[in-house]
Amino acid sequence: MQINPYGADAVRLALDLVVHPPETAPELAARCRAAGLVVDVPVAATDLAATRDFLADWLAVVDAADPPARAALLNTLLREASAHPRLTDHAGTGWHLHYRDPDLPLAGVLRALISVGTALHLAGRGMHRLDRCGSADCDRPFADVSRTGRQRYCSPGCANRDAVRRHRSRARSVDR
Numbered sequence: 001m002q003i004n005p006y007g008a009d010a011v012r013l014a015l016d017l018v019v020h021p022p023e024t025a026p027e028l029a030a031r032c033r034a035a036g037l038v039v040d041v042p043v044a045a046t047d048l049a050a051t052r053d054f055l056a057d058w059l060a061v062v063d064a065a066d067p068p069a070r071a072a073l074l075n076t077l078l079r080e081a082s083a084h085p086r087l088t089d090h091a092g093t094g095w096h097l098h099y100r101d102p103d104l105p106l107a108g109v110l111r112a113l114i115s116v117g118t119a120l121h122l123a124g125r126g127m128h129r130l131d132r133c134g135s136a137d138c139d140r141p142f143a144d145v146s147r148t149g150r151q152r153y154c155s156p157g158c159a160n161r162d163a164v165r166r167h168r169s170r171a172r173s174v175d176r
Contacts, residue, residue, distance in 0.1 A: 007124065009036065010117020011143040013110075018055050019140055022048065029106065037113070038091045043106045050107035058114060062141045067127035074119055081111040125149065135162045 013035045022028040028051060029043040057077060064070035083101045090102070100112035121143060122129055129144040134152035144151035153159040 007117050007120040008143065008145050010113045011121045011130070013037070014055065014058055014114045014118070015141055015143060017051065017110075018059060021052065021055075024048065032106065032110070037109070038093075039106060040090065041103070041106055041109075047105050047107040050105075051110050054107065054111045054114070058118070059141065061118060062130045062132065070122070070127055070130075074115065074122070077111070077115040078119060081108070081115040083112075133158050135159075136165075137161075 013032070016035070017028075017031065022031055025043045025045050025048045028048050029039050032039050054077075057073075061070055061073045061077065064073055082099045085097050085099050086102075087095050088098050088102070089095045090098075098112075099116040100109060104112070118130070125144070126149050129149060131142060131144065131152075133140045133142060133154035135154075135158040138154060138158050140154040140158075142151065142154040153162065
């Protein structure tokens with residue numbers, strides 16, 4: 001059975017590329033391969049630049065003020081990225097769906113994959129499941145993939161540091 005690559009995995013790839021931006025086109029291709037994406041096209045510097053531009057637009061979805069604004073921004077990305085869904089066995093690993101035209105450069109593949117993946121993530125888990133870290137000294141974006149849907153921090157480290165800060169603040173106010 002072929003697992004659908006759209007959804008949380010695509011959102012995780014977007015977050016990885018945003019938080020740790022690749023410096024070169026070969027690094028972009030390697031990071032995509034490491035995430036499980038089949039990269040079967042040549043990768044150029046234009047792919048790196050276009051991917052950076054797209055990810056800036058995608059961050060606007062993360063930072064949207066409310067679900068309708070988030071949906072409007074994401075719908076724009078979807079309109080610019082996707083095509084009619086099609087069945088493909090391009091890698092010889094089994095038939096699966098693509099929401100993009102064949103033979104796109106890597107930047108186009110990423111635009112479609114991440115846009116559709118984000119839409120599936122938000123529609124399936126909740127429109128609030130993208131955010132920025134709640135820690136005062138961190139603004140990293142994160143995707144909430146928790147069971148409860150109440151994630152507030154980008155990592156356990158940020159959550160722990162913030163809990164220690166709150167504890168120490170309460171302890172200081174009691175001591176006064």
